[in-house]
Amino acid sequence: MQKKGNLRKNKRVVILGGGFGGVNLYKNLHALMHNEGDNLEFIIISDNNYFLFTPLLHEVATGSLSPGDITSALRENFSCCIREIILEKVISIDAYKKKIVLKNESISFDYLVIATGASVNFWGIEGAERYAIPLKDIKDAIKLKNQIISTFELANELKKKTIKIVLVGGGATGIELAVEIFEFGQEMKPFYENLKVEDTRIIVEVLNSSEEIVPGFSQKVRNKIMTTLSKEGSDIFIKTDSNVKKVNEKEVILSDGKKVNYDVLVWSAGVKPNTPEINIDSVKNTEKIKVNKFFNIEPFKNIFSIGDVSEFTDYNGKSLPQLAQVATEESKICAENIYRLYKNKDFIPFEYKEKGLLLSLGRNNAIVSINTIVLTGKTAWILWKFIYLALMYGRGSRIRLVLKWILNSISKRDISRI
Numbered sequence: 528m529q530k531k532g533n534l535r536k537n538k539r540v541v542i543l544g545g546g547f548g549g550v551n552l553y554k555n556l557h558a559l560m561h562n563e564g565d566n567l568e569f570i571i572i573s574d575n576n577y578f579l580f581t582p583l584l585h586e587v588a589t590g591s592l593s594p595g596d597i598t599s600a601l602r603e604n605f606s607c608c609i610r611e612i613i614l615e616k617v618i619s620i621d622a623y624k625k626k627i628v629l630k631n632e633s634i635s636f637d638y639l640v641i642a643t644g645a646s647v648n649f650w651g652i653e654g655a656e657r658y659a660i661p662l663k664d665i666k667d668a669i670k671l672k673n674q675i676i677s678t679f680e681l682a683n684e685l686k687k688k689t690i691k692i693v694l695v696g697g698g699a700t701g702i703e704l705a706v707e708i709f710e711f712g713q714e715m716k717p718f719y720e721n722l723k724v725e726d727t728r729i730i731v732e733v734l735n736s737s738e739e740i741v742p743g744f745s746q747k748v749r750n751k752i753m754t755t756l757s758k759e760g761s762d763i764f765i766k767t768d769s770n771v772k773k774v775n776e777k778e779v780i781l782s783d784g785k786k787v788n789y790d791v792l793v794w795s796a797g798v799k800p801n802t803p804e805i806n807i808d809s810v811k812n813t814e815k816i817k818v819n820k821f822f823n824i825e826p827f828k829n830i831f832s833i834g835d836v837s838e839f840t841d842y843n844g845k846s847l848p849q850l851a852q853v854a855t856e857e858s859k860i861c862a863e864n865i866y867r868l869y870k871n872k873d874f875i876p877f878e879y880k881e882k883g884l885l886l887s888l889g890r891n892n893a894i895v896s897i898n899t900i901v902l903t904g905k906t907a908w909i910l911w912k913f914i915y916l917a918l919m920y921g922r923g924s925r926i927r928l929v930l931k932w933i934l935n936s937i938s939k940r941d942i943s944r945i
């Protein structure tokens with residue numbers, strides 16, 4: 528097994544993961560340490576070669592955006608002071624020997640940041656992984672779009688009067704997707720000779736295990752969502768207290784025995800952390816990586832973790848939500864603390880302040896919730912677009928997105944199966 532850089536004199540920062548946490552950590556730390564010149568180098572290890580802007584994933588799944596509109600190559604994002612970008616899955620971490628183990632080599636580190644995110648959680652529910660389509664990666668979005676279109680093609684052939692799309696999970700992703708899928712369906716209908724008729728229904732049903740949809744949002748937001756969904760002409764239904772027990776080829780079976788039939792089944796019912804194997808006692812037998820207020824995995828001062836894979840407990844004793852804005856904010860203080868460690872200075876603690884929550888409700892409608900202010904409708908939708916535009920990386924990606932959104936305002940969604 529080859530060991531890279533064991534004789535080096537400089538300091539090496541290894542970042543695991545090229546998502547919101549990893550990319551922002553690099554940007555922030557690089558800004559602080561660029562002037563250190565040859566004393567410092569970065570190695571990025573990620574199993575994908577692109578950064579994915581997940582908040583707009585539902586627009587790819589429903590034909591408003593193309594996959595390339597929300598992805599950008601990691602090599603564009605990590606461009607300076609980089610020794611290497613390794614596109615591999617991390618197998619394990621030896622915290623004592625300061626080593627990352629990959630398939631054919633091991634990489635040494637001085638400072639390590641674990642930002643490997645999370646993946647879909649089917650909670651071990653029988654049939655869920657086999658029959659439901661999740662929305663976590665760009666491949667999922669393409670698969671979901673194709674599946675919706677295939678269902679329309681078949682319905683057209685069979686002259687079906689109803690197409691039913693069921694989503695499991697009434698979090699923000701589930702709700703955004705439900706509205707987009709409904710609108711996508713309405714826009715597709717006129718292209719199908721046998722579905723054009725008025726009485727063909729596109730029904731979208733959201734099954735949520737608890738009584739509360741969109742956890743993290745206020746009751747005021749929930750009420751606004753329910754008002755939007757119950758508008759005349761909408762065929763979107765939220766079924767709360769619907770605990771999925773089993774899934775088969777045609778139906779979702781709930782724990783109270785009720786059966787819900789579907790044509791397309793979408794899974795947006797949670798994620799589990801991508802925790803790599805690591806020989807630190809506090810991480811053994813835990814799902815998420817528990818960190819202290821400086822993002823250290825105790826007792827290691829040089830090992831940090833941020834984003835969806837980590838568990839940061841705030842002063843109220845509550846774990847921070849798995850959100851891009853949390854990972855982004857965490858990356859700032861984590862970068863500062865790595866710099867402080869390098870300079871032999873004391874760490875500073877992190878305190879999370881939520882900037883606000885955004886939720887799109889199809890084309891022309893959104894909810895923007897900042898403190899007690901809740902905006903809805905077209906104004907909120909325009910604001911929603913501007914905020915996401917600002918958060919997007921790279922001038923090229925931003926320009927592409929603006930042009931696409933302008934084009935969308937005068938054209939229909941793409942209904943080609945790719």
Ligand SMILES: Cc1cc2nc3c(=O)[nH]c(=O)nc-3n(C[C@H](O)[C@H](O)[C@H](O)COP(=O)(O)OP(=O)(O)OC[C@H]3O[C@@H](n4cnc5c(N)ncnc54)[C@H](O)[C@@H]3O)c2cc1C
Pocket residue numbers: 543544545546547548549572573574575577581582583584585615616617618642643644645662663664700801803833834835836849850851852853854885
């Ligand atoms: C559909 C959808 C919509 C969302 N909408 C919003 C939103 O509107 N607002 C919001 O704030 N948040 C949103 N989120 C949540 C947000 O995407 C996550 O909170 C955020 O991506 C977390 O950042 P991260 O860096 O921890 O993980 P990620 O961004 O997921 O990055 C993890 C990286 O690690 C890599 N990786 C994973 N395992 C390994 C391994 N073993 N070895 C090497 N590399 C590995 C992955 O390839 C990836 O590059 C949404 C999520 C989804 C799925």
